[in-house]
Amino acid sequence: MKTNILGFPRIGGHRELKKSLEKYWKKNSSYNELQQTAKLIRQENWKFQQELGVDLIPSNDFSYYDQVLDASLAYGCIPERYTELKNNGTTSDLYFAMARGIQTDKYDITAMEMTKWFDTNYHYIVPEFSKDQNFELFSSKAVDEFKEAKALGILTKPVLISPVTYLLIGKEKEAGFDRIDLLDKLLPVFFQQLVQLVVAGAEYIQLDEPCLSLDLNAKEKAAITKTYKKIAAEFPSLKIILTNYFGCYGDHLATALQLPVHALHIDLSRCPEQLDTILNAKFYNQKQILSLGIVDGRNIWKNDFEVSLIQLGKVLKKLPKENIWISTSCSLLHSPIDLNLETNEQTLPKEVKQWLAFAKQKVKEVCLLKKLLNGDVSDALLEKVAANKLANQNRKTSTLIHHNPTKKRVAQLTKNDSQRAATFTSRQLVQQKALNLPLFPTTTIGSFPQTKEVRKWRSQFKKNEISQAVYDQYIADETEETIRFQESTGIDVLVHGEFERNDMVEYFGEKLEGFAFSSYGWVQSYGSRCVKPPIIYGDVYRSAPMTVKWSTYAQSLTQKPVKGMLTGPVTILQWSFVRNDQPRATTCQQIAFAIRDEVVDLEKAGLQIIQIDEPAIREGLPLRKAAWETYLNWAIESFRISASGVKNDTQIHTHMCYSEFNDIIEHIAAMDADVITIETSRSKMELLDAFVNFKYPNEIGPGVYDIHSPRVPGTDEIAHLLTKANDVLPTRNIWVNPDCGLKTRDWPETKSALINLVNAAKKMRAKVSVEA
Numbered sequence: 123m124k125t126n127i128l129g130f131p132r133i134g135g136h137r138e139l140k141k142s143l144e145k146y147w148k149k150n151s152s153y154n155e156l157q158q159t160a161k162l163i164r165q166e167n168w169k170f171q172q173e174l175g176v177d178l179i180p181s182n183d184f185s186y187y188d189q190v191l192d193a194s195l196a197y198g199c200i201p202e203r204y205t206e207l208k209n210n211g212t213t214s215d216l217y218f219a220m221a222r223g224i225q226t227d228k229y230d231i232t233a234m235e236m237t238k239w240f241d242t243n244y245h246y247i248v249p250e251f252s253k254d255q256n257f258e259l260f261s262s263k264a265v266d267e268f269k270e271a272k273a274l275g276i277l278t279k280p281v282l283i284s285p286v287t288y289l290l291i292g293k294e295k296e297a298g299f300d301r302i303d304l305l306d307k308l309l310p311v312f313f314q315q316l317v318q319l320v321v322a323g324a325e326y327i328q329l330d331e332p333c334l335s336l337d338l339n340a341k342e343k344a345a346i347t348k349t350y351k352k353i354a355a356e357f358p359s360l361k362i363i364l365t366n367y368f369g370c371y372g373d374h375l376a377t378a379l380q381l382p383v384h385a386l387h388i389d390l391s392r393c394p395e396q397l398d399t400i401l402n403a404k405f406y407n408q409k410q411i412l413s414l415g416i417v418d419g420r421n422i423w424k425n426d427f428e429v430s431l432i433q434l435g436k437v438l439k440k441l442p443k444e445n446i447w448i449s450t451s452c453s454l455l456h457s458p459i460d461l462n463l464e465t466n467e468q469t470l471p472k473e474v475k476q477w478l479a480f481a482k483q484k485v486k487e488v489c490l491l492k493k494l495l496n497g498d499v500s501d502a503l504l505e506k507v508a509a510n511k512l513a514n515q516n517r518k519t520s521t522l523i524h525h526n527p528t529k530k531r532v533a534q535l536t537k538n539d540s541q542r543a544a545t546f547t548s549r550q551l552v553q554q555k556a557l558n559l560p561l562f563p564t565t566t567i568g569s570f571p572q573t574k575e576v577r578k579w580r581s582q583f584k585k586n587e588i589s590q591a592v593y594d595q596y597i598a599d600e601t602e603e604t605i606r607f608q609e610s611t612g613i614d615v616l617v618h619g620e621f622e623r624n625d626m627v628e629y630f631g632e633k634l635e636g637f638a639f640s641s642y643g644w645v646q647s648y649g650s651r652c653v654k655p656p657i658i659y660g661d662v663y664r665s666a667p668m669t670v671k672w673s674t675y676a677q678s679l680t681q682k683p684v685k686g687m688l689t690g691p692v693t694i695l696q697w698s699f700v701r702n703d704q705p706r707a708t709t710c711q712q713i714a715f716a717i718r719d720e721v722v723d724l725e726k727a728g729l730q731i732i733q734i735d736e737p738a739i740r741e742g743l744p745l746r747k748a749a750w751e752t753y754l755n756w757a758i759e760s761f762r763i764s765a766s767g768v769k770n771d772t773q774i775h776t777h778m779c780y781s782e783f784n785d786i787i788e789h790i791a792a793m794d795a796d797v798i799t800i801e802t803s804r805s806k807m808e809l810l811d812a813f814v815n816f817k818y819p820n821e822i823g824p825g826v827y828d829i830h831s832p833r834v835p836g837t838d839e840i841a842h843l844l845t846k847a848n849d850v851l852p853t854r855n856i857w858v859n860p861d862c863g864l865k866t867r868d869w870p871e872t873k874s875a876l877i878n879l880v881n882a883a884k885k886m887r888a889k890v891s892v893e894a
């Protein structure tokens with residue numbers, strides 16, 4: 123029996139990598155310093171696992187930015203616009219330019235697209251393929267890291283994204299070919315990489331094939347079979363671990379079971395039911411090892427040993443011990459690192475803490491389960507088992523969890539709760555009268571730059587180093603300055619800037635009941651960006667207004683309309699660690715009612731426009747289509763519950779980013795927001811197609827400024843994007859805005875970009891008035 127860890131967080135327990143990256147990007151440190159930080163993190167991770175006795179320790183699970191971008195670099199899949207940089211610059215300049223874009227005296231190149239990794243909140247850099255795409259072995263990262271660990275005396279298991287998954291999660295950049303047909307060109311390069319790893323001494327390879335949790339067509343399935351057969355033929359003694367996660371093998375099971383691989387990994391926390399199916403499947407080759415992903419890599423609840431032992435017991439009856447590996451369900455990249463760092467009982471009560479396990483604790487759970495199965499009955503071990511049992515029992519019966527009025531409200535939910543009083547067409551008329559906005563109204567998505575100072579004040583306030591009054595004064599000043607800036611720039615619908623908010627979900631979680639918080643529970647979202655998801659452990663309700671104070675303050679400073687700014691129920695759910703003791707839909711409805719109460723209070727306080735952000739609706743989609751309808755029904759209904767308590771002349775906005783909209787456009791329309799702002803600038807308005815084809819009826823702001831890149835778009839560039847939008851959408855329905863919040867940007871670039879944005883809107887107004 124072996125223990126198998128699929129990947130470990132790489133940001134560092136105190137976000138060392140994040141800090142080091144950002145320092146390097148700001149040119150405050152050398153590449154060498156960044157490399158040193160990275161090396162230390164890798165070492166620490168490997169040593170931690172080695173000391174616990176993990177058998178299969180991953181390498182190449184580290185990345186400076188993203189593991190998919192690493193693969194693109196490894197296979198020389200570098201879009202043409204970077205050619206000059208590739209030929210003349212350093213590899214690190216090239217790498218970060220692909221990730222973030224580059225704007226220097228010499229170069230002005232846009233970044234590659236970014237999108238969410240399956241149904242997680244981790245964003246990867248989307249590989250771009252052209253028709254005559256060629257591959258070459260361009261980087262030796264995987265083998266370098268293998269050798270680095272080997273030099274420390276640790277023989278690791280390199281983790282690679284399988285060629286098929288790599289192709290499928292990428293995008294064709296021109297018409298006329300199917301990216302899966304590039305497999306024949308990619309495989310030889312992939313094999314070169316395998317040769318390097320074998321020569322360096324690798325015995326196992328973890329091939330990540332999460333596309334097996336998706337619907338696949340016959341051609342794609344055939345590509346999988348072909349890949350593994352070829353690997354087996356070329357590398358007969360290499361031990362391949364076919365690693366699917368985030369779902370069931372489902373109808374791909376027969377395919378998977380017939381592949382010539384050493385081990386098959388199954389995600390038992392997402393799909394426990396597949397265990398029986400596999401054990402009883404007629405194709406199941408009992409010589410093949412099963413890697414049982416029994417410790418949840420996606421959530422923070424302690425493993426329930428009692429339940430796990432029942433499952434594992436079933437396997438033990440069928441398979442010899444040597445053929446069983448105990449694993450995490452997926453990479454621990456999606457878990458916070460260390461529960462032991464959590465000492466603040468104010469935000470994470472002791473009672474709740476005992477129900478949790480972070481990455482380090484999960485590795486321990488994996489090791490402990492192996493010992494138990496191996497028949498270890500030492501006192502120390504039995505003590506840990508007893509503690510686990512007690513904690514899990516305690517959670518079931520805790521009084522912290524239940525709030526009856528909330529349960530009742532959800533139980534009594536009716537159709538009226540999710541219905542605005544009038545249709546969009548009549549609402550648009552009364553809103554136009556009430557707001558009197560020009561054509562191409564300009565606005566932003568909510569947050570303004572969160573400077574060092576703002577973050578410093580917040581952390582001082584949290585540590586009780588400054589008083590509430592002093593902190594509030596800082597926030598008030600910053601808000602006022604932002605209002606003045608927006609007024610002077612000529613923006614039409616203002617925002618207060620969200621300076622009082624750390625994070626769009628955490629802020630609300632802290633004010634709602636049923637949530638707990640870690641202090642160091644950071645999880646990587648994209649690049650150096652991390653989020654600290656709240657923990658929903660109990661019934662959710664609102665005990666007091668959450669945003670009314672700052673929104674009304676901002677509105678009091680100006681004659682222009684200020685948008686109230688809220689996070690929607692689906693996004694709060696999606697970006698939190700959610701309790702696993704009731705359906706997600708129920709938790710979402712509870713949150714929806716809490717947000718509705720806030721929307722109504724904002725309206726009462728005089729805000730005419732309220733935005734309910736739902737950037738996470740799409741990532742909540744189940745990976746297989748068959749399950750979409752059920753999810754979308756409760757998700758869209760939840761949004762509507764939150765938005766439907768207001769009068770017709772109150773304008774409800776929503777915002778979404780980094781989403782494909784084509785296949786859910788009907789449901790997005792069913793949200794019935796008066797205005798939707800969406801990301802489009804990285805994909806040059808491609809994302810708008812869905813709205814156009816569907817004849818999306820409501821107002822829409824296609825993002826014209828890519829805020830995930832430090833690059834400032836010019837007035838003509840923005841006007842060009844707007845012209846594209848104006849060609850296909852009714853002019854009166856078009857809004858002008860960045861594609862997301864500005865909190866990660868600096869002030870100077872924000873100012874220049876927004877000035878250009880307002881000028882572009884003016885240009886458009888002039889143009890349409892001439893045309894009229």
Ligand code: GLN
Nearest residue numbers: 567568569735737863864
């Ligand atoms: N209102 C939020 C902001 O501007 C929206 C962020 C998001 O969509 N992720 O920061």
Ligand code: ZN
Nearest residue numbers: 737779862863
């Ligand atoms: Zn956004």
